[in-house]
Amino acid sequence: MTEGKRVRRGPFRAGEDILLISPKGEEHLITLTPGKAFGTHKGNLPHDDLIGKEDGGRAWTAMGSEYRAFRPTYMQFIMNQKRHAQIIYPKDTGAILMWADIFPGAAVVEAGIGWGALTIKLLEAVGPTGKVVSYEVREDFAESGAGTVRRYLGACENHEVKVRDIHLGIDEREVDRIVLDLPEPWQAVPHAREALAPGGIVLSYLPSTIQVKQLCDRYMEEGGFAEPETFEVILRPWHVKGNSVRPVQWMFSHSAFLVVTRKITTTPDPGGR
Structure with missing residues (x-):
């Protein structure tokens, strides 16, 4: 993996994506471009004033x-982009990485790529x-998802x-993990069984109980799979300010739902059981 536009430390650079936070806490994701300005109702903020500043600085x-x-952060980058495809939300991404047990050196197949949010974390x-091999039936989603990853x-x-x-x-064989974000993942079950290495994990992301x-x-x-486990992830933020400590009014x-299972071997029992 070559170094991309995301810089971890040092002063802001031209061409880098940064996040501006207004006095009211509004977030704006911009790409620093020399000579350009970020417009607000209280005047422009030149990008040149930001290039060279340290992370967390004021302008x-x-x-x-x-x-x-x-x-x-990854979550701010994903949630502040203009997008035309649905994403897997960050609250679910962490659970997917853990329950699918995505590990360094793994061979992973995913479908579909969508906006590329999960693909970034898989990589x-x-x-x-x-x-990571991403299958996507729509060419426009394939292009936009790959573009998000490159960005x-x-x-x-x-x-x-x-x-x-x-x-x-x-196409792939001896795959370690398969992640499916599809409306009808059951159609891919026999192909997943053929593609997975023994003990490999397949995880599906599904919005409805019927699916x-x-x-x-x-x-x-x-057959060929262990009994699947199904769960959902609920995130409940809290408001903590002064003596006021309570759940926020939304969550x-x-x-x-995340549905996880593993490929099992079907070697005949020598005892006839």
């Missing part, structure tokens, strides 16, 4: 409105010795995008 508009400038988790990580030699319907088959039921039934019908509740 002022022409009318004196103060902004904070930070390098965006970071497998590292330069691993590989965040730069060129990744260990990332391959295939404009293909994974329901028709998986979960169809997928779990298919695993039982096809990240249901986004999707």
